[in-house]
Amino acid sequence: MAKPNYSGVYHMVSQDKFDEYLAALDVNYALRKVVCLLKPSKHIEHDVNTGKMKIKTVTTFKNFDMDFTLGQEFTEDLGAVDGRKCQTTVDWEGDKLICVQRGEKQGRGWTHWLEGNILHLELRAQGVTAKQVFKKAE
Template sequence: MNTLNGSWILEKNENMDEFLKELGVNLLIRKAAKIVTPTIIISSQDKHWSIKMRSSFKNKDSEFNIGEEIDEETPDGKKIRCLYYLEGDKLVCEQRDRKTRALLAIVVKTVNQDGKMVEVLTHKHVVAKRFFKRVE
């Protein structure tokens, strides 16, 4: 079984405001990101994955196969393409602008030695982290 499978609730963020600012996200959405505590539900079977995000701000569902690009939308409404792939026990998503194909962000999800899911988000030189605990 994949260690990422399950329900996860956000415990804390590191450097998210700077990351979102660098991406051009407006102040109102950046402020909402500071106070929202999303739950992420991950399930996978073979190459097929489902990631659901639930929060008081916005809900989002993604279904994809590893190695295939899909169309998605960011919480602030940007149209993007995501390529999901595995690097060992890490789930990686490369987010690109749908029109220009410019790389916007790389998001890596993994479970650390403490059993927390860590999401590392990188845009150019800015790195943010989100830490989630498993919901029992």
């Protein structure tokens, strides 16, 4: 079965437990409150033939870029959230994208999956799971 193509622009429609997730990352209270008010968009370029991906999270506060090849470990700059770096690998698990981040926070990572024009993002750190839902722009 062919893997889904994640390319597109997605706008956030909801989030759940994001403040708790940021607290698990030791993000200070004031910054957490600002970040939780943001409604990010995700701009994704996905080359299904090479596995190269670019995910740009765009907000009015700060943007965050990830540029990687599926299955290959890379150093991720987490500066958009907490100014740290970690070793990251993103790869397929079925038709979901699974990210494992190795660094100072145990169990940190995320999962992306598509259901039609809806992009789901589940974020994990220190036993806390948050969820964001995005809708693809037409």
